[in-house]
Structure formats: C-alpha cells, structure tokens
Amino acid sequence: MKPAINQIKIAIIEDDVILREELSQFLQSHHFIVHEVNNGLSLGDLLLNKSIDVIILDLNLPGQSGFEIAKSVRATYPQIGIAMLTARTALVDRIKSYEYGADIYLPKPTPPQELLAAINSLARRIGDTKPDGWVLHAQSGQLISPNDENTIQLIAVEMLLLKALAQAPNHSLESESICEILSEQLAMETMTKRSLENIISRLRKKIQPALDGSERRIIHSVWGTGYQLYLPISITNS
Structure with missing residues (x-):
C-alpha cells in the first residue's frame, strides 16, 4: 500500500x-x-x-x-x-x-x-517499482527470495546484520564495526566476535535452503577483517 x-x-x-x-x-x-x-x-x-x-x-x-x-x-x-x-x-x-x-x-x-x-x-x-532479487522488509523482518518463492522470518539481530552489510560500501564491514552496530541498535552489552560468528552461522543455515543454483555464497568471511555480503539484497521499510 x-x-x-x-x-x-x-x-x-x-x-x-x-x-x-x-x-x-x-x-x-x-x-x-x-x-x-x-x-x-x-x-x-x-x-x-x-x-x-x-x-x-x-x-x-x-x-x-x-x-x-x-x-x-x-x-x-x-x-x-x-x-x-x-x-x-x-x-x-x-x-x-x-x-x-x-x-x-x-x-x-x-x-x-x-x-x-x-x-x-x-x-x-512510491510503491510502483518492485525491487528485483532478494528483498529485506525492515519493519516485519522478512527476507523474501526472488519471485516471492520463499519467505524467511528473521529475528531482530539477523535483520540488522543484513541491513548493515547491504548498506556498507562494497557490502563489507569489519567485525568490530558490525559488533558495535548491533550492540547499539539492540541496546545490549557489547557483542563479541564469537557471538557474531554464531549469528552468521545460523543466518546462513536459514537462507541456504532458499538459494537457487546460481547463488552459492551468502555472507563470506574476509580473513582477518570481517564479513562481506554476497547475496544481492534491496531494502524496503514496509
């Protein structure tokens, strides 16, 4: 609407x-x-x-x-x-x-x-253009696959993680920056890198079954730095 x-x-x-x-x-x-x-x-x-x-x-x-x-x-x-x-x-x-x-x-x-x-x-x-590819609905926390074939319900920390990476230059952020963003947005104690690794691991498992044959990587670990989002995601605030 x-x-x-x-x-x-x-x-x-x-x-x-x-x-x-x-x-x-x-x-x-x-x-x-x-x-x-x-x-x-x-x-x-x-x-x-x-x-x-x-x-x-x-x-x-x-x-x-x-x-x-x-x-x-x-x-x-x-x-x-x-x-x-x-x-x-x-x-x-x-x-x-x-x-x-x-x-x-x-x-x-x-x-x-x-x-x-x-x-x-x-x-x-506004609302006339339907995004191509994966769409993250920030208000509902739903990640919709291309052609609306799959709907993945995300918890708050997963949604904020994907949103931060999708907005970042080259879709890449250092681990420390991600931890700071999530801690601030969720008003929680400082998130550790270990907790971040666990969140990303669970998120990969959630999304993996909905990938088609052309999509192999979701979030890639950048050795010694952080993470890069490979899944093409556009964001809507609906």
Whole structure:
C-alpha cells in the first residue's frame, strides 16, 4: 500500500544549516515527517533506524558526494525517491545525477512550491517499482527470495546484520564495526566476535535452503577483517 502524501517521510541531506532548517520547517508545515542530516554517513545511520520515502540531496557534501550517496541509496533502497537540490547546474552534473539514480534535479534556489510539487510527484510513484532479487522488509523482518518463492522470518539481530552489510560500501564491514552496530541498535552489552560468528552461522543455515543454483555464497568471511555480503539484497521499510 502506498503511503498517503501527508505521511511521507523525508530526509534532507544538506550541510548548509540555515537552508536545511528552512527546508525542514517548510516541509513540516505541509505535514511531512522530516529528518535532517548533513552527510552520507549520518544518512546511513538514519536509514538503519527510520523508514524514509524521499531524500532531498545536495551534491557538495563533506565525505561522500551526492553522486555517491544517490548511487548507494538507489542500489539498496530502490523504492526511495531521490531529489537532487544543488547549486551545480552544469549539464554534466544533471546527466550524472540521473545516471546515479536521481529522480528529479532541482537547481538552487528552487521556489518552495516547486520543491513541494516535486515531492508530491515522487510520493505518487512510491510503491510502483518492485525491487528485483532478494528483498529485506525492515519493519516485519522478512527476507523474501526472488519471485516471492520463499519467505524467511528473521529475528531482530539477523535483520540488522543484513541491513548493515547491504548498506556498507562494497557490502563489507569489519567485525568490530558490525559488533558495535548491533550492540547499539539492540541496546545490549557489547557483542563479541564469537557471538557474531554464531549469528552468521545460523543466518546462513536459514537462507541456504532458499538459494537457487546460481547463488552459492551468502555472507563470506574476509580473513582477518570481517564479513562481506554476497547475496544481492534491496531494502524496503514496509
């Protein structure tokens, strides 16, 4: 089911504090739920915890560029609408933005009513695109195999583990980072590497029976470092 337009949840990724706050106040006045972050790393943390329908994204950001963020979001959250809002107006930037996953490209300054119309347009599209491959439903904790042939019910720690790896660069994280993420998200005592190994072992056994012949690896151990996710997973917050 598509969310009603006034229930749309928006993330603004903008490092200009004044502009970010102005956009947030304007959108909240139109009854949107708005979250503010200033870089790609903070957006990643937000997506681990919140359901987001549309992101408003600047190109010039500290750390990851808007291009890199758009590419990552589009690969992992194909249902999220992406609106570029940037002072960069060169044709090459517009083309590259669309190639990296943007739905709409708006130059700064854009009249607030035009931005509102763009978001409403994206809201009408949300839910129309069905992800290919494996889909992780973050709210229900269900992992759905391609063509909806198998549904695997995950416990919270398994869902968070898959979500963290799916969002990570190259789908790879060090063991220490995974333990920190899971400990923080689950509000538990520090998770040990041994506990993490046990969780991954159980998760592999859960998923293995649903694999087809072309899929051999689920989560691969990277010797001396951590783990890499090989199963192609997109995430939906439904």
